[in-house]
Amino acid sequence: MRHPSGMKDIMENIQAYMQQVGIAARTASRTLAQADTSAKNRALGEIATTLLEQSALILTANSRDVATARAAGLDEASIDRLTLTEKTIRAMSEGLLQIAQLPDLIGAITDLNFRPSGIQVGKMRVPLGVIGIIYESRPNVTADAAGLCIKSGNAAILRGGSEAIHSNQAIAACVHAGLKAAGLPESAVQVVATTDRAAVGELITMKEYVDVIVPRGGKSLIARISADAKVPVIKHLDGICHVYIDDEADLDKAIRIADNAKTHRYGVCNAMETLLVAEGVAAQVLPPLCKLYLEKGVELRGDAACCALVPHMTLAVEEDWHTEYLAPILSVKIVTGMDEAINHIATYSSQHTDTIVTENYSRAMRFLREVDSSSVMVNASTRFADGFEYGLGAEIGISTDKIHARGPVGLEGLTSQKYIVLGSGQIRV
C-alpha cells in the first residue's frame, strides 16, 4: 500500500492531473502535426544549444538524484545509468542535431495512382499523434525521445523513473525553452511531474489522449505495461537471437560472425544467445570457435554431441534454449541441417534477430523466407540489428510485434499513413 491514508483522494488527483496532461498533449499534437520542417529543426537546434548552456544546472539536479539513490541503497549499475556527465550532456546535444539532419517524413505522398473512376488514390505519411514513453533510470532518454517525437510531428508524454525526476525536469526545461524559441507549443513534450505509479496506470489506458506507448527498460517493466495497457504498445520482451552455421558455410566467415554476435557486447538484445551448427561441419568449426569463446571467458552449455567435441562445456538443459542470458554464457546445439535449425528457431526464438551463415543460395533464400523474426540475416552478425546500422538515423526501440512497426523503430516507426483521394468531382455510380 503506497498511500496508507487518503488514497482515494490522491488517486483521483492523479487521474485528474493525467487527464490534464493528456488534453494538453492532444492539443499540442495537432499543432506539431502541421509544423513545417524548419520549425521542428529549429526547436531541435535550440534544445541542443540550451542543454550545453544549462549543463551546470542539469548536473546539479542530477547530483541530487544520485545522492538520493545512493542513500536509498540503489545498486551500482543503476546509479551508473542514472549519472550524467559533461560528456553525456554533449552526446545528448549532438544526438538532437543528428535528428535535425534526418529527412522530414511527414506529409510525404506516395503511391499516387489513377483509378478507373478518375480519382487519384495515394498515401500520405502522418504522425501517430501522442506518444507515451515510459523508461527507467537513464535521463538521456528524455532528450532522445523528445527529439524523435518532435521531428516525427508527435507530442510526447515522458514518464521517467522516480529516481531521475530532478534530472528529467532539468532536461525538460531545456526542451521547453527550445520549443518556445521555435514558436512550437511547450506542451508538445511533457514530463510527468508525479512519481506516483498510478500515473503510469492512467497513461497506458488513456486511449482518447494517447496513441501509442513505448516502454524502455527491463523485461518485467515491459511485461507489466503490455499486460495492462489499453493503448497499443511498441515493444520487444526478449532477444533470444540465433546464429545457424550451415554445412555449406564459409568457415572463416562463420567463426568471425559467431564470435562477434556473442562477444561484441553481452548485455544487448541483439547478441546471440544460441549457436546452431550443422553436424557436417561441427567437428571442424566448433573446436576453434569455442577456443575463442573460452579465451574470452564465455561459459558454454551444449547438447551431448557438443560436449563430446569441446572440452569445458557443460550439458545444456531445456531451460537454456529459452534463456536470454545477456551475459557471457552461450548455448550450443548441433543440428542435422537446415530443417532442424529452422524448427529450433521457430520453437525457441523470440522473433528478434536470427542469422544463417552459408554459401548456398537456395538455403539462404529459404532461411530468409521461413524464419519469422523481425530481422533475418545472411552472413552477417546479429549485432547489426539496430536503427543506426539499418540507416534509420535514430532509434526509439526494436519491435518484435507484427502489427505496425517491426524491427528497429526510427522516425518512420512513429508515423502512420492515411489514404488521400484527389478527384475532380467524381461520384460513385
Next chain:
Amino acid sequence: MRHPSGMKDIMENIQAYMQQVGIAARTASRTLAQADTSAKNRALGEIATTLLEQSALILTANSRDVATARAAGLDEASIDRLTLTEKTIRAMSEGLLQIAQLPDLIGAITDLNFRPSGIQVGKMRVPLGVIGIIYESRPNVTADAAGLCIKSGNAAILRGGSEAIHSNQAIAACVHAGLKAAGLPESAVQVVATTDRAAVGELITMKEYVDVIVPRGGKSLIARISADAKVPVIKHLDGICHVYIDDEADLDKAIRIADNAKTHRYGVCNAMETLLVAEGVAAQVLPPLCKLYLEKGVELRGDAACCALVPHMTLAVEEDWHTEYLAPILSVKIVTGMDEAINHIATYSSQHTDTIVTENYSRAMRFLREVDSSSVMVNASTRFADGFEYGLGAEIGISTDKIHARGPVGLEGLTSQKYIVLGSGQIRV
C-alpha cells in the same frame, strides 16, 4: 446464465477445444506462409468450383438455418442477410477467382540498400500468421475471408454467427476440399464448431496462437471485442463522414458530390452523415441541394442558420453531430470557413472519411494534411472509401486505427514486413 449446470466443465472443454484449434492454425500457418503462388491460386480455384458443385447441399444447410432463425423470431433484415441463393453462391465463387487473379505480395523484397558497413538491408513482406475473424449472420463472409487469408498466406479461424452455423459448415467443407486438392493443410481455414460465446472469449485472448482479430458486424459486437481482446484488432467503430463545401467550390461538383455521398447508399460506413457549408456559398448551394435531399426522402437537421435558409429542416441538437445515422437523415451546419470546418471535423469525425469540395489549391492541400482521418478526399464522394475503388482488390474491412493498417484493408493489410540483411561476412566493430 447460458449453462445452468456443469458450466465449469463446459467452459474447460471450450477452452481445451479452442486451444486445439489454435495449435492447428499455428501449425498450418507455417506451411501456408511458405506456399507458392500457384498452390494458393489452385486452392482458390478448387474452392470456387466446389462451391458451385455443392450449391444444392449449401442451400439445404442454409434453409435449415433460416427455418431455425424464423422460428426463433429473428428480424427480417437479419434473415435477409442470412439467406443464400444460387446467385449469392455464384458471387462467392467469382469473388474467389478474383482474389486468385490479384498479385501475390508474400516474399516480395523492397527497399534493399547497401549500408556503409557493406551489409544490404531491405524489407520482406510476410503474412501475419493466424487471423481470427468474428462475424454475424452473412455466411458469404466464410468464403470471402477464407479466400483473402489463403492468398495472403495466413491461417484463418472463422467464428460466424450461431444462426448461420450449418451454412458456414457447408461452405467450410468446400474450402477444405479445395485446400486438400491443392496440397495445402485443411486446418489453414477452420470454422469454430461450437456456437458457445465462450469460444469468442478464448479466440480474442489466445495471443500465442492468434496474431490479429478482424470483427465484422455491428458497432456493439466490435466495441465488445475491442474491450476484451488481448490480440490486436483491425476495426472501425463508426463512420461519421463529412463533406465540407468550401466558398471556392465549384457548386455543380459540390451538389453532385454531396448528393452522392448521402443518397447513393444509406446504410454504409462511408456515407456522409454531416454536411458542412461555408457561409459565403450557403444561400446559393443549400436550397437546390436540400431540394434534392427532400425529394429523395432525406430528413434534414440543421443549425439555426440552415433552418432559416431551407424549409422542412428541423433544428439539430448536439447529439446529431455525434451520430452515425446509417439512414436517410443528414445533419447540416453552416461554418465561417475552412478553419471552423476542420475544427468541427476534429471534434466530431470518427476519423473514417472526410471530403473537401474546393477549387482553391492551398485549401485543398491544407485539408488533406490537417484532417486526421483514414481517408481524406478532395472533390470526390466519400463513397469511394472502399478497397475495390482504391484498387486493393478485395477488402476485409476498413480500419480507423493508426497503428498498422489504416483505411480499407485488403491483402496487404493482412501482411507485415520483416527486415532482411544480406551480408558477406560482416561483423560489427
